[in-house]
Amino acid sequence: MGLHPRVLEALIPLGYEQPTPIQEQAIPHVLDGRDVMGIAQTGTGKTAAFSLPLVHHLAHNMMHGRAVPRVLVLTPTRELAAQIDDNVKAYAKNVKVRTALIFGGVSQHKQVAQLRKGADVLVATPGRLLDLCNQGLLSLEWIEFLVLDEADTMLDMGFIHDIRRVMAMLPEKRQSLFFSATMPESIVKLSKTILTDPIRVEVARVSSAAETVEQRMMFVSQGAKRDLLVQLLNQQEVETALVFTRTKYGADKVVRYLKKNNIRGEAIHGNKSQPQREKAMNAFRKGKIRVLVSTDIAARGIDVE
Template identity: 55%
Template sequence: MTFKDLNIVEPILTALQEKGYSDPTPIQQEAIPIVLNKKDVFGCAQTGTGKTAAFALPIIQQLYLEKNQGAKRMLKALILTPTRELAIQINDCFKDYSKYTSVRHTVIFGGVSQKPQTEELRRGVDVLIATPGRLLDLMNQGFIRLDTISCFVLDEADRMLDMGFIHDIKRILPKLPKERQTLFFSATVPQAIVALSRTILNQPVRVEVTPVSSVVDTIDQYIYFVEKQEKKDLLVNLLREKKQKSVLVFSRTKHGADKIARALSGAGIGSEAIHGNKSQNARQRALTNFKSHKTRVLIATDIAARGIDVNQLELVINYDLPDVAETYVHRIGRTGRAGNTGTAFSFCAQEERPMLKDIQKLTGKHIKTASVPV
């Protein structure tokens, strides 16, 4: 199947071809016809499955066709997403896909001056990508009204709840028209997500792809049994021994991420940490350095890592095992993408063994034990 088979119009097809996209992913194959048919969607998909294009392409197409029929420029689509990095990534996708259309989009997020953002809004946009806090700020200041929205996308809904944005979402929802299309995406579906989806979706079609265990099939996984105080030396030794150009290290806490970065810098290994306490400029700079291979090692917390999409990321290291088994799958799924091979190392202290048991139960795989270098 090709994008042409999904009835994607010529200007968008041309933009996709220029970016080297030819065949739609499973979630795109399922979701695009449903969205074009103006139905609500409950989408369950992991990071890296092509989810952004699954909603961006049909939104751009609908707006493009409306403009061809003489529709005026006004805010018609709102994409709400939890992190600045993810908002920027979605905005980049809209830029790529809408290149040969007159559809205008912009992105707003906190941590930076609002003036350039409000100037873009004044010029008029069709699509707004936003994080909840900055959206509410600009709504309260009168820069944004949501009464013309025809399509609302809630992306990474599970992370929205994890980050405490549920109250912001509940303040935003009443400002949207009751008659609208809603697209709801979440990587995991705990009971709280099901409850939230019921309050905002109208007879949705459920789209679910990539069962959580299959994501790990293309990744070589190893576990190092090591005491907590020995993790730092193990990490330094592994990074000196292994020659991968790009390594993403996961820490459970912001404080821990900073400690790891200091330890690596002290050992002469180029690294930067990225987490919610860093300024937007610092986070963006660290990401840019990592993607361009200027920085070899990036240390991230789970929340900050949403939106990190690095081509040919070779190695992921779980310095701390995550509390939730599904998070492990999201973490290691950042390597081994698009047909590339990937490797994941995990450090497991005595108190983390129950977490390892949960991970192996979820994935249905026994993770190979690696020898700690001496």
């Protein structure tokens, strides 16, 4: 696909052999310098679709001296930001591209220290990014590429005003990439303020699940839902499970009920601190708990095998 040889080398140990449909469609346009509007579900390979060509560009156009932020990736959640940062680091391991991860819920000191060392790529949630800019600790004047990921979730979480403030700090001349799982009218309006003559790529029917997901539906009364959940989790073939809830309160309530029934679980949502969320995620990955309960919004960016 015309990517830098050293970037392609980094993909071999990751097991990447063929591009996914979103990568096949988006990467050539990004390499050509076009703005892109991508409609793709989580799990379709869209992180690589925008990250690989941007790492390619940075590798071909290295700046001398301390690195300054030239790529900004905005995401709605800390978990998704951390996942993208990990991926960019993996893709860039053979080239001198540095990243900085910026999100709230933790002390800013380590993040500021990383910025002072220099970073080519910023992966950030909007709130902490604006905090650092307003304190004069970060400048966006050198940004050449903007990526807005999970744009629909950003709007659901009320980030629209923060996004507009960030836009006002960016150079007018830039390449912008816009990714969303759905494309309601509010997203179309926002995209028109960010993109210039974009190429639209779409690889999944709007609101459809990724092909790797098997779906089943069970009709149950409100009062019987928790008992049914316990029954399902106690089935022999269910070793671990992710449970999604609409509200933070609901997530905590489900965890309490599971514990009463001797099922180990933890919740992650916006009211949990970053250390609490990381502790729960690590416990789930290591098998110390069987069930991870998350709000729909906090679930964006969860990466477990």
